Amino acid sequence: MMILSGDPPRSRVLTLILVVVILALAATPFLFPGAKALNVAAKICVFAALVASYDLLLGYTGTVSFAHTMFYGIGSYAIAIALYGMGPNWAAVATGIVVGLPLAALLALAIGLFSLRVAAIFFAMITLAVASAFQVLASQLSWLTGGEDGRSFQLPELLRPGTVLISKNLFGFEINGRILTFYLVFAISALMILVLLRVVNSPFGRVLQAIRENRFRAEALGFRTVFHLTYANCLAALVAAGAGILNALWLRYAGPDTSLSFSIMLDILLMVVIGGMGTIYGAIIGATIFILAQNYLQSLMGVASKAASEAGLPVLPGLLHPDRWLLWLGLLFIASVYFFPSGVVGRLRHGGGDKGAGTSH
C-alpha cells in the first residue's frame, strides 16, 4: 500500500478495472499490433497524468482553471523548440525540461498570486482569458513556435523507431526505439500519478480538501489558503508541463491543435467529470473511456451518419457526422454533472450514493 500512499481504490470492481487497464496499457506493444493501438495507449497514459493533475485543482481544491492546457502546451513547446533548435540530442531534451518545467511553475505562481488574491470566482474567468491570450501569442510568434504549423522535430537516436534494440525473437516481437519511447511515456506518467496520489494524501492534501469544503473555515483554522491554493496550482502546472513533454516526445511534434487548443481543455474537463472528481483514480478511468471513445466510436458515428443520410432522414446525418461527436460528449457531460457528479469512481465506491468528493461548491 506504500506505493499507493495508503489510498487504495476502495472498491473491488474499480480495482479490477484499474488492474486490467494498466496491464493492457503495459502490454499494448505485444498484445495489440499496429501503430494506432500504440498511439491510443500512449495518449491514454499522457492524458491520465494530465487529467490527474487537473483533478488536484478541480477535485481537491474546487477551483476551476481554464489555463491547464497552457501549462501542457508550455511543456510541449519547450521540448519541441529545444529539439528543433539544438538538434536531436539528449542535451536538447534536458534543456527543454529545464526550461519548460520552471517556466510553467513560474507562470502558475504568477497567475495564482494575482488571481487568487481577488475574489475566487474570478479565477475561472481570468484563467480563461490568460489561456486564450497565450494561445494567440503562440500562434503569432511563428519565428519561435512555428505558428499554426507547429514544430516537428527528431528524437535522439535511441528513441527513434529505426533503432532496433532487440531484434525479432522467437515470438516475433521486436523491441525498437518506438517501443522504448512508449515505455518511457508509460513509466513517467505512472510515476507522476503516484506522486499526485502521495500529494493528495499528505497533510497538505487534507488542507486542500478543507479549503474546498469551506475556505473561510480553513482560513479561520489558521491555514494560509492563498499559499496552499497557489502551491497546488504550481504542482498541477508542473505535472501538466511534464505530460506536455511526454506528449511532444511521443508525437515528435508540438502545435496549437495538439497541445494548446481550447478543445483539449474541454476534453480534460470531460475526462475528470466522467472519471470522478477528487479521486485521482478517476483520471485513469476517465482518460481511458474518453480516448477509446474518441478513437473508435467516431468511426461508428460515421457509419450511423451514412445510414441516416441513405435513409433520407433530414437533420440526423448532420447530428451524427463524426465531426459532431463533441455534441454528444457535451450532452454526456451535462448528464454526468447532473446525474452522477461523483463520476465512475464515485459510483463504484459508494454504490450509486452521492457522497463522493467533488460535489462541493
Add this chain to the structure above:
Amino acid sequence: MTELAASDPLPKPKRDIAPILLPIALALLMIPLVGSASTWLTLTAASLAMGMMIFIMASGLTLVFGLMDVLNFGHGAFIAVGAYVATLVFAPFAASAQADSLLVNLAVLAPAALLSMAVSGALGLMVERVLILPVYGQHLKQILMTTGGLIVAEQTLYALWGPQIIPMPLPASLRGSFILGDVAIAKYRVLAMLIGLAVFIAIQLVLNRTKLGLLIRAGVENREMVEALGYRIRRLFLGVFMAGSALAGLGGVMWALYREQVHASMSDELTVLIFVVVIIGGLGSIGGCFIGAILVAMVANYGGFLVPKLALVSNILLMVAILMWRPRGLYAVTSR
C-alpha cells in the same frame, strides 16, 4: 456626524466618478500618441462602436451574476445563436437588404434583430430551467453545466448550418462612411453607437425608475432581504436571464454585421472579451460594465494602431492594471 431633521432630504450617496474619467483620460492621452487628429477621431469612433456592441452582449451576464450569483459560461452561445438566426431573415430577403434605400434596409434589419432576440431569449428560458435551476448556489457545477451547454449549442449550430463561415453583408445604405473634412466614420459604427447608447439608457431607466428595477437592484445587493419581503426573486431572476440572453442575441447580430460574417466559433472569441469586461466593471454593475466595454474596445483599437504586437495581450494587461487598482472591479456592487 451631523444631525438631520426629518424634513431634510436624505444625503446623496457620494458619486464615484474616477472610473468614468478613466476612458476619457485614456482617449485624451492618446491624442499626442496617435499624432493625427483625424486618425484619432476615427479610432475613437471605432472604439466607442465596438465598446457599445460588447456592452450589449455583456450587460446580461453581469446582471445575472449580480442578482443570483450565477456564473454563466455559456453566455457566448446566445451571441452565436442570435447571429445565426439573423441569417435566416437575411438570406431570403437579400435583395431588399441590398436595395439602396435606408427604409427598406431597416425593414429587413429590424425583424432580423427582433427574431434573434426572441429566439435567444427563449433559449435563455430553456437554459435557465434545464441547466441552471438544478445547480443553484453551486459555483463549480454551474461552471461545468454551462460550459457543457456552450459545447452543445456550438456543435448544434455546426450540425444545423454546417461548419463553413456564412457571409453577412451589411445592408447597402449602411455601407460607406460619413466624411467630415478628412475624418471618415463608418455609417454602421454610428448606428451601433446609437443602438448601444439606447440600450444603456433603457437599462438605466428600468433599473433606476421602475419598481422592477428597484427590486433587481435590491436583489443584487441583498437577495435574502428581498425574498424576506415577499418577492419571488426566482421569477425576477428568470426574467433578467431571458432579457440578458435576448440582449446577447442582439449583440450577436450587430457583431455579425460588423464583421460581415457568422461563425459558431465567434462565441468562443467573444466569451473571453465579455469576461474581461465583466471582471473589469465589477460583477453585477451595469455602469461598470459600460465603462469596461469602452475601455476594452479602446485598448484594442488604440493598441492595435500603435503597437500591433501588444494587441494580443492588451486585454490581459488592462485587466491586471484595473484589478491592481480595484481588486473587485471598477464598481464593487455585490458584497460577495
